[in-house]
Amino acid sequence: MPGFSGGGVGGGVGGPASAPPRAFRPSRYVPVSAATTFLVGSTTLFFCFTCPWLSEYFSSVIPIYIAVIFLLTLANFCMATFMDPGVFPRAEEDEDKEDDFRAPLYKTVEIKGIQVRMKWCSTCRFYRPPRCSHCSVCDNCVEDFDHHCPWVNNCIGRRNYRYFFLFLISLTTHIINIFGFGLVYVLHHRQQLDTPHAAVTMAVMCVAGLFFVPVAGLTGFHMVLVARGRTTNEQVTGKFRGGVNPFTNGCMRNISHVLCSSQAPRYMGRLQSPQSVEVQPPFVRPPLTEAQLEAKVLDNGIQNDRHSTRSKISLDQMESQSADAEPPPPPKPELRYPGLPRADTEESSLLTEAPLTPSMFKYRPPYNSPGRNHSAITHPNKMIRGESLDSPSTSILQSSRQPSYRSEPSSLDGATVVGGGVGVRRGGGERGEGPGGPGGTAGGMSGGMSGHSLTGRSYTSYPSSLVLSTGGSHSSSLRSAHTAHNPLATLQSEGTTDTSYKSLANQTPRNGSLSYDSLLTPSESPEFESAAHELSPQKPRALFSSKTIMSQPEVMSPSSPLQGYTSPFLSAQIAQQREGQLLQGSATFSSPHRAYLRAVSPPPPSSSGPPESQHLLHHNHDPSSRAPRNPSSSSSSPGARSLEPPVSPPPRGLSLGKSYSYTGEAGPQYKPQPTRGGTVLGGGGVGGGQQAPQSISRPVLANHTTAKPGGGVKKVTGVGGTTYEISV
């Protein structure tokens, strides 16, 4: 919405290579102060009251030994506290230009044959490298994020994990020393227990004994983690449960990596060497053929798409097509910018590049094509992304207006692109929620084409030229749509469910079973109805603009979900689904298609029925593609914040041939934060994909568990007291 326009820009321009200043919160320092006080205080008392006798009675080696261990503990404690854990500087504005809101929420990379998902960090403006996570306490992305430790008031990441680990070991040893020698003292002074020395020694022993249990437990836990090559984050979110850890190199190598590797460099606060190299034209050029120039246009469209040549050529392409015929190919990145408030960079780039052609302006304001609707909506989307952490509720509504624009890819697989504009942004990778479909009209179109496409859920993350050429207009809504969800996801629990369903009108099976969602939406909850209302005006527009949509008119109207479709199977399932939804979003379907129904479980989207039912039918044939990634029960209460892990299709599609896939996203921090709702959906739903047709959503790190787990949902308690549910 208009009000957010500033926010989006602000968010994007944000902090160039540093973290923004945060408010001083004294409560953050309480645990670390307490830890320091106990450590230093107890040890000092011990040295003053117990050690003199020890050195007399036994030898002076003992106090020296205790002092050495204590110094080691203190040194490691200071390093763990004050050392930069491996914070990534915010990405430069130029870097994320092309990844703005058109790009998918997730990118998949293959690590040793295992698919790993990299999530877009809206705060830091880059795709988080594997094992990187964003700490909400520190508001930074940390490399090899382990957890945020309140006792040292610092994140534990790549750079300081070693010190943290050594701190734990040395602290355990120190506690054992204190307790042991204190015990020796007390046993020798049984008759003089009323002396202050004995009293102090006993007090110190009590403190030591009290801290011994949790510290030793944590030490043992981390020893196991180091041996297995996992981070706390990965362990707690169950990423590698039953799967393969791509980051392990064997026990010995893992241990030596932690203890013996060279100190990793810091990224923040580096002195940037001034650019001393002069770049002056004329420039040397290698010989270039015409064919190469032609080919250049369609290549590598996702990234670095800012060349003026490209924009020019794309303009030509667009000019050559009539707007009323079929949807034009997606406008090139520069053209998509016009609608956004990033005027300075765009305008400057436009000015310095080729002279503006009239066709460029054709795409600026909304015109009679999917792209236009799209651009009109992209603003709110973009803004939503920028405001991701601010107002989930409003953004939910906003995102819900992106109805058809946020369609899912699945429908696009086969027929796809035809309609043009079905911005299948598959090239970019997976989508945050549901099958990241192209945005814009694609929604409507995909609805119509769902019948053909459903097999598709082979959402692969490979960029295909076809996709790129057609993805276009709607792709812009992709990231924004997803990010709209996504920020919510990070706030709550990553997952598509509510919001994504709301926003996705009919679309292709977002998480597998679209039909139910759409059918249920209008009558289910008021939120959906409002969303549906919001959607309805959008949808018809999108529909009409796209000629290729087949059953659009019916499909799109949320008010008549069952138009054109009266399959008894569907109605039975719908009934089941409704029932299930009433049970707080947990999937209680007993239908054979429970797998994907469950994925849909939380409030059904306000999409229309018929296309979904078509999807459903097609899905019946292809249950495996629909692995529900969202643990139905967990975090989804109707209209609640929870966003189930987005889509499974992309990884699944790829994972069919792979052994394992997992999402690189984990909770922002190990310590659960109630304010953040479900936080991370942890491994998202990827895990199960390739395993079985009824793929299992990865456990969700939810701060609260839904009251009633749905069928086949298992509650698991992780370390640290967090519980999450896994749909089995």
Add this chain to the structure above:
Amino acid sequence: MAETHSLQDLQQPTVSSKVYVQRDYSSGTLSKFQTKFPSELESRLDKQQFEETIQTLNNLYAEAEKLGGKSYLEGCLACLTAYTIFLCMETHYEKVLKKIGRYIKDQNEKIYAPRGLLLTDPIERGLRVVEITIFEDRSIGSGR
């Protein structure tokens, strides 16, 4: 950044675009960059030169992260001195990073600047991307 097109301004060529060479995670989280030649550079640079540059960078990073006796001794020494050694001594990784900085500067001077390109040290981007800045070539006429 908008610049007027005056002859005097030609001394500072404008940035046409930036190409980002992403990390190659196929063998884990080791620092390695993709050697795939970006299409935007096709008209500016030879593929072999680019690949050679990236490959050398990868080798240097591998050397920095090598788990060898040297890094182990360094760790032990640091532990024994309660990490005060870090105040005076430079770690192995930092030494290699300096080497990488020199290499990039050298490459820029010899190969990339004459072609209107500029490599940015990936450490400035958190070792996530190698940023190659493409400068607009006004001498030929229309920008490409």
